[in-house]
Amino acid sequence: MSPSTARRRVAVIGTGAIVSGSHLPALRHHADRVELVAAVDVDQARLDAFRELAGEDVAGYTSAGDMLDAVRPDLVLIGTPPWLHREQTVTALKAGAWVLCEKPLCLSLAEYDDIAAAEEASGVYASAVFQHRYGSGAVHARELITSGELGAPLVAHCQTTWHRDAAYFAVPWRGRWATEGGGPTMGHGIHQFDLLLHLLGPWAEIRAMAARLVHDTESEDVSTALVRFENGALATVVNSVLSPHEVSRIRIDCADATVELTHLYGNRNDDWVYTPAPHVPSERVTAWRTPAADVPSSHTAQLGTLLDAYDNGVRPPGSGPDARATLAFAAALYKAAFTGSPVLAGEISPGDPFYQAMHGDHPHWALKERA
Numbered sequence: 001m002s003p004s005t006a007r008r009r010v011a012v013i014g015t016g017a018i019v020s021g022s023h024l025p026a027l028r029h030h031a032d033r034v035e036l037v038a039a040v041d042v043d044q045a046r047l048d049a050f051r052e053l054a055g056e057d058v059a060g061y062t063s064a065g066d067m068l069d070a071v072r073p074d075l076v077l078i079g080t081p082p083w084l085h086r087e088q089t090v091t092a093l094k095a096g097a098w099v100l101c102e103k104p105l106c107l108s109l110a111e112y113d114d115i116a117a118a119e120e121a122s123g124v125y126a127s128a129v130f131q132h133r134y135g136s137g138a139v140h141a142r143e144l145i146t147s148g149e150l151g152a153p154l155v156a157h158c159q160t161t162w163h164r165d166a167a168y169f170a171v172p173w174r175g176r177w178a179t180e181g182g183g184p185t186m187g188h189g190i191h192q193f194d195l196l197l198h199l200l201g202p203w204a205e206i207r208a209m210a211a212r213l214v215h216d217t218e219s220e221d222v223s224t225a226l227v228r229f230e231n232g233a234l235a236t237v238v239n240s241v242l243s244p245h246e247v248s249r250i251r252i253d254c255a256d257a258t259v260e261l262t263h264l265y266g267n268r269n270d271d272w273v274y275t276p277a278p279h280v281p282s283e284r285v286t287a288w289r290t291p292a293a294d295v296p297s298s299h300t301a302q303l304g305t306l307l308d309a310y311d312n313g314v315r316p317p318g319s320g321p322d323a324r325a326t327l328a329f330a331a332a333l334y335k336a337a338f339t340g341s342p343v344l345a346g347e348i349s350p351g352d353p354f355y356q357a358m359h360g361d362h363p364h365w366a367l368k369e370r371a
């Protein structure tokens with residue numbers, strides 16, 4: 001095997017729900033390209049259960065630092081609670097490993113800039129998991145929109161209306177600024193607005209509201225926003241964990257067609273619907289509705305694109321400015337909601353309280369103590 005096609009040695013940090021349920025199947029799918037060599041968890045019982053599940057000769061560690069020193073993996077997958085992501089990502093980058101880290105990649109723009117500095121110093125890359133970008137339906141929709149095939153994007157809706165109960169928020173790291181970084185904006189709707197940004201490109205201005213209506217959390221349990229994109233399109237964004245009828249939706253009205261994605265936690269081609277404007281000939285419409293393949297959005301699809309980038313030695317999708325843009329959108333949404341003023345793209349820089357933390361030290365939001 002030449003170095004460019006050797007199996008990459010992979011370690012996981014955190015062996016809980018997302019690593020066992022989504023990263024492990026992705027590693028198995030790409031078994032010809034990766035070898036799971038080590039797993040880390042501070043909870044020995046979870047670590048043991050994961051190693052049993054992985055069914056391979058996977059070395060177990062309770063310290064990420066010890067694992068990195070001993071194993072020197074090519075790629076590290078991080079699935080720990082969000083407050084650990086920055087530190088573990090920076091440590092893995094410094095050890096020379098590429099990183100694919102669960103969302104949110106970190107808790108603030110300040111933390112992101114630490115990761116960017118570690119990338120710069122080490123020459124390796126950190127990507128955030130946003131699996132919905134990588135299914136064939138999203139790839140196809142993005143090609144159609146960015147090539148201009150659907151006409152100018154004009155109006156968009158981005159809806160994450162999910163439901164989470166009190167037991168969900170009883171897990172200590174959830175609903176707290178210092179450990180989760182925010183509420184449904186940072187933890188749930190971030191998937192959908194990451195995809196909206198991926199489809200529509202840079203935004204220019206945001207106005208927003210947030211509320212804590214049901215849950216005993218520090219952060220919000222619902223937020224809404226109005227967004228103007230650089231291309232002129234106007235969008236609404238809703239991030240809720242209060243919605244009994246759960247659905248994830250994106251709708252984009254372009255001059256020649258409406259594109260609609262309706263799903264919950266993942267999508268495939270049939271979840272994308274194209275409705276042509278009356279003047280559009282049917283041959284064009286047929287091409288819109290037929291992507292070349294049907295690849296479900298998944299950790300498997302994202303891992304495949306990351307391994308392609310690794311093999312080619314290029315920056316992987318979902319890293320660098322791309323990863324920062326999604327966090328910058330979340331920070332701007334919080335700033336607009338908590339200050340009541342519009343926020344322009346790029347205005348949150350070092351010195352701005354919303355650069356350091358998503359609550360921006362706002363007295364009503366930053367100081368709420370959990371009962």
Ligand SMILES: NC(=O)c1ccc[n+]([C@@H]2O[C@H](COP(=O)([O-])OP(=O)(O)OC[C@H]3O[C@@H](n4cnc5c(N)ncnc54)[C@H](O)[C@@H]3O)[C@@H](O)[C@H]2O)c1
Nearest residue numbers: 014015016017018040041042043046079080081082102103
């Ligand atoms: N991409 C998605 O669709 C998706 C879905 C669910 C969760 N997530 C994200 O995945 C992450 C983990 O969520 P989860 O639901 O799997 O949580 P979880 O609690 O099930 O798993 C987290 C694991 O990390 C371990 N851990 C804690 N501290 C550690 C440390 N210092 N070193 C090593 N291991 C440590 C815990 O013991 C636990 O096993 C979160 O960031 C969450 O937002 C992403």
